[in-house]
Amino acid sequence: QAVVTQEPSLTVSPGGTVTLTCGSSTGAVTSGHYPYWFQQKPGQAPRTLIYDTSNKQSWTPARFSGSLLGGKAALTLSGAQPEDEAEYYCLLSYSGARVFGGGTKLTVL
């Protein structure tokens, strides 16, 4: 089974910009991996922010965007807010099999 890698932790200043990445042990991440990004806050169920690389849910703040960057999937947060402090997980699809990354704990400080 493929291994999906994320930064364990990142810190961003309020109002700042940060990029979270999602890599694959099998090589470059492409749109064919249908990258997803989920946000999870303590005690809550995960919720989808981004699907199929760059599509947003209706509740996804405009400051979040998804892309492919340097062979990885990327989630960019521009103008971080205190409420963005959370765990972020990417999910990649491998011919139907799905694998989560280990998650990135994002601190807004």
Next chain:
Amino acid sequence: EVQLVQSGAEVKKPGESLKISCKGSGYRFTDYWIGWVRQMPGKGLEWMGIIYPGDSDTRYSPSFQGQVTISADKSISTAYLQWSSLKASDTAMYYCARSASGWANWGQGTLVTVSS
């Protein structure tokens, strides 16, 4: 309104069996895949498998193949996750999710505690 409502928390002993549920409402249950996700205490999300209630087509992640059984009863719009013999390492929160619109809808989670 689309909802996935999961069954309540469970406390079980090792070796016992268990079946937890995820009831869908507000949409045609047979038209969308239901996925199950595990989150062990203080750990990340793990994809367990999915089922298509329309024809019960089921796919398991390799780590969970043979460890759990995913099923669905379309007559009552409910998906299930079951264990025949629980282990302490099955202690976790389990979530179901619906495949529509980028897995937009999630259940509230079911906490399973396995302890002697």
